[in-house]
Amino acid sequence: MRSILLFIFFSLPAILLAQDKYTISGTITSAKTGETLIGASVRIKSSSTGTTSNEYGFYSLSLQKGSYTIEFSAIGLGLKSQQVELNRNLTINISLEEETRELETVVVKTTGRRSITNPQMGMERLTMAETKNIPMLFGERDVLKTIQLLPGIKSAGEGSSGFYVRGGAADQNLIMLDEATVYNASHLLGFFSTFNSDAIKDVTVYKGGMPAQYGGRLSSVLDIRMNEGNNQDYDVSGGIGLISTKLNVEGPIQKGKSSFLASGRRTYVDMFLKLSKDSAINKNQLYFYDLNTKLNYQLGKKDRLYLSGYFGRDKLGVGETFALQWGNGTGTVRWNHIFSSKLFSNTSFIYSNYDYKITIRSGSNDFDIFSQIRDVNLKQEFQWYAGSRNTLRFGANAIYHTIRPGEITATSTSYINTSNRQRRYSMENAIYASNTFKASDKVNLTYGARLTGFSVLGKGDYFALDTAGNVIDTFSYKSGEIVKTYLNLEPRVALSYVFNPSVSIKASYVRNVQNLHLVSNSTTGSPTDKWVASTNIIKPEVSDQVSLGWYKNLSQNKYELTVEAYYKTMQNQVDYRTGANVFINSDAIESQLLFGKGRAYGIEWLLRKQTGKLSGWFSYTLSKTERKIDGINNNNWYNARQDRTHDVAIVGSYQLNKKWNFSANWIYYTGDAVTFPAGKYRVDNQVIFYYTERNGYRMPSYHRLDLGATLQLKKRKKYTSELAFSLYNAYGRENAYTIAFRESKDDPQKTEAVRTALFKYIPSVSYNFKF
Template identity: 65%
Template sequence: MILSRKETNTGTGKKYALHGTIRSAKSGETIIGATISIVNTSTATTTNEYGFYSLTLPEGQYTVQLSAVGLETKQVAVDLTKDSQLSLNLEEESKELATVTVTASATATSRKSPQMSMERINVRSVRNIPVIFGERDVLKTMQLLPGVKSAGEGNSGFYVRGGTADQNLILLDEAPVYNPSHLLGFFSTFNSDAIKNVTLYKGAQPAQYGGRLSSVVDIKMNEGNNQDLDVSGGIGLIASRLMVEGPLQKGKSSFLVSGRRTYADLFLRWLGDSSLRNARLYFYDLNTKLNFQLGKNDQLFLSGYFGRDVLSQQDIAGINWGNTTSTLRWNHIFNEKLFSNTSLIYSNYDYKITTNTEATDYHIRSRIRDWNLKEEAQWYANTRNTLTFGLNAIYHTIKPGEISVGNENEMVSEDLQDRYSLESALYASNTWRASDKWSLTYGLRLSAFTILGEGDYYHIDADGNVTDTLHYNRGEVVKTYIDPEPRIAASYQLNSSSALKLSYSRNVQNLHLVSNSTSASPTDKWVASTNIIKPEKADQLALGYYKSLNDPRYELNVEAYYKTMQNVIDYRNGAQVFTNEPIETQLLFGKGRAYGMEWLFKKKAGRFSGWVSYTLSKTERQIEGINNGQWYNARQDRTHDIAIVGMYQLNNKWTLSANWIYYTGDAVTYPTGKYRLDNEVYFYFSDRNGYRMPNYHRLDLGATRQLKKGKKFSSELNFSLFNAYGHANAYQISFRESETDPSKTEAVQTSLFTFVPSITYNFKF
């Protein structure tokens, strides 16, 4: 927020703190990233993720200006003669043609902040971007930003700056979400109706975040309307959703319940194939939240997420998986300069696979479960320094697999060893505004990962053979890894419209996703660091240039980065990661590097808005035992990645949108020869990831028709066409022996979608 002086101070030399919480007048929701300004000075700050701000100023008279995306700017005269509270509610903008703001981070305040490689996504803009099946999706929107690469056709998984999918920390109200996808990735787990704010960190993450190498996606749920009862929802071709929110006690407490379900399985019953009539193919998710204002200095939140996917065919086979999270959070304002947040967090991800034959039934279960305690405080020491410090402790329980085999008369179970660990951290950072031109954030996160018994741990040789087994009892310490994670970032104001930023950060990761498939699967296994699997580490250096053009609605951001990685994991040739125990025998370890440049040009507001993003990058690995020890392309390596997004408000009734996407095909390993053994054909494979999938491109179109807009009821129709020109993008390429000429090998391309139209009816009352 920015404060501007109206008059000179009294000359007493006394300073006082002005603090408060900024909320929406319509819903009572706290506003993240609101800007406050006192006209004619460069003093500035922003509200934190809980809507709180504090600013220390000399005694005097000020005109305080408050503004936030989508809300009307307000000015208030303040005579600051003592520590004072200024908490305000901002009204929604009232315009004939509402302008669409793409992100909230493109402000003068954000240019002055040392924080770089960050994008704050405005959830309101997500509704206009065309996506598959017409479902609004914040994770799909993120894939249109530079440095963020889609994991594949229709997939909600993503890669950031050369990292793998598991190197992204995804938080929903502070709770880790281990599998953020529905229906094998066609939908994300996050229902946009229930989401308040999304912040993406591609590098230089603040010290309070840890545990992943590549990125943080911090998603905050709506708190619930404490002023009026609201009902909203949508009915689509494949899914419907409904949200109800309102006050428990007006102005003091609120509730929110938001649910969504697909009904693809209902359409299967209309098909002629009897085997599909009884198939089950659906997902559901439920977001809930309670919000209590306990007094002017205390607020309590209880939020939860429950989601499940079910895919099965009669009683033959099936898989279901799901996430459960819960967060109990207490915000407390100790005084005008000290704010704290205390959270108790639960997270669980599990899946179950069932296969039934006439003779035998198979059941496989796996789970990762966390209990998490966080304590964090922000101290607004003075005008130039803001300190953040805290601690975090997570107790992990990982069940790699429980396998049951048998029939209705007898069932035999075998458990892979459960793994227990404690992940803890202490952290502190300070944002120092050294001068009107220079700002600096520096901090340290000290992380510890303690591996705990009960279980067996191994020593293996260079060929992956077990040479020794050590048994540990319940609660015994197997090993502890302690790693310092320094972070530093600086910004320099070149002038009123442009800035340079530089950052360095180290991140450490102790949970790893094991998969030898080409795309993320709900059955991928999470494993923790062991005496053999070392913590993965990444050091990233980034440089950025940020420019607001002559018209402040236009902005250009350019960033370059270089990242080195240690202890990265890949698989031995011919690895079978789900049938061999211990898993360490199937893995190899080495180093990696990723570097590139990212361009983002945005038109932030007006009847026409949107952005163009381009990423030029390289990602490589070097692991002894793979590719003769030479550097090779990581699977997620892509040279070019382009996204063009546009939204145009034609009139009061119609909003049009489109996006075009192009990227270099993924690196893949293709066979270079074959041989026959016992009448079976086996392929020789080339250098690891030595070939490319075909380049990917598609055009999506969308249109929204406002049907009715009033204070008590509004409705709209949303039309979208995914892959409008029907390009058959490769989802998978497999190889087989030619039926007509056995001496030849055929490459077979599988494509998922060509034209996918959808229509959704949205309403609110």
């Protein structure tokens, strides 16, 4: 608290000196739907002075007394100008109309001028229009698959919605839906993500120096905002694909003041299974469903209330003997209040839950395994538009974590036995503040800090271990008793220097702290991987990252070129002892773990064409990611599993005419680092493989071409429809999903490597409509 107060105290002189006399403020919305617009541009004509709307469409701009022409604009919406005579504070609420001409392309970001001057590094903002013309698996638009085509963001592998950012592991990404944490963002074991594109308005990903309001993860933040619902008219949209169907309904509750949204989706692979005459197949289950809902109410000129929720579930079953189900549930209540033309407040109460259940039926003995992580979060934030040169953002939040590592119920014909692994409780508190300061026409600066306190709480037993991982002492704590508290200060700073309107350089430094950790010793990831909190032994992970970037707009902003380099160090990284099994000794899971440090460094290129019939981008990442942990690889540096030297993506979209759009993307990356056996020996006539160097081998390189086409069918004022075609893996590359080793049947002295591929060619077609 002292650090944050000192930060605000030293910021005040600059803020107060920069204050101007009068302020223009208001909310920017879409005239057609009434949706508030995120990142809409507010500019003084023929000037570099301006601002953008926040996550709720609110803007504030302070100017000297005088006459101005203010221009309001947003992606896909027409420019609106307004002449003002500024001699007092003004409230100007603006509704932007859709452009009357056909758009030739979808611009990925706002104007190049903003990307050049904004000190924020490593940030990408997407709308759902950007995912529309990208070929996808099974024809399902997917925001997670789209961001993996950007530099520095790497797919966790075929059939996985997980991703790696700048050398971090998949659990080091904070994924939020309307501010609620989503702990498992995958459906159908990773083939789909949990995010229904019809319910999503805006996606922002931070892979570098994320702002101070975000915390809890080392590598990145994926901030997803749901649509609010049309408060002007009723809309129904949806799609029918080969294996899934979705429906979206929205409309006004009270026209112009309140609205609702309900969006649902379900796959029906299980229905195809039931058509089989084979009882071993038709009794299997494989499907998911999810539901997004949102309500918003304009309580008055200065108050708005939002209620949003998500619920999704996956079910996988093999006959009557095995069943696995998992899913997320989130709920968010938010209250926006405008205290004045310069002070905006958001209060949020947030609930998040992830759980899975495994059921095993073996006749005389049945087992049920249940695990859960649940958060209750209260957050208060203020945005103070102190003047034309300063915007201060500060707030606090408190999260209560409950982790149920596993509750096992065994049932037989004669008894029922329940074994509950210890629940873990913790409280994560944070206060933060940051200021965006326009020092001059050439220099822009964002600086801030986040102070986190993580308290490990009872009830339960905690342990002391020797160097071999054996429990040597046990400490018991009562309910609510503090076991240990970790305090960490996370300073953050970013700077941009503008050489001219088309060229700038940027630099940033950020420290992040993570107190929740995902442990798994599988190579592909699983819904049953275990989340564990920091304990008296497991310390918070800490990363320090410095970045440097060069930004250039070409041919009057038709092209955008960015180059960013980074170097990141990581403390208290978690890996597994050789032969570890995280499902045994679960109350002392630390006995299966080792801790050390990591480093990641690389350079990223992105060249994007933003206008014309042909649009798209080329991205390339050259990087290295390593770990060094005592007890692994003879205490030497070794490749992290997510280490990939090269990662390339080429994305293109061509608008042939008003009816046809063609698209393609090609992906290449170096194979993952893996641990393969270095030899074998035989014990009791059983072959045992032995391993030496951790992650010292590579999977084969991965590459794939996807093709897509969209045919616009009917397009009328009240009804539109289209057919979307895609061909996943167009040239049939059999990329390795796993490689297993076995003795040769012909010669037992030889060992065979057996490669398994998931997909070859996957064509798909879907019908989408809106009325």
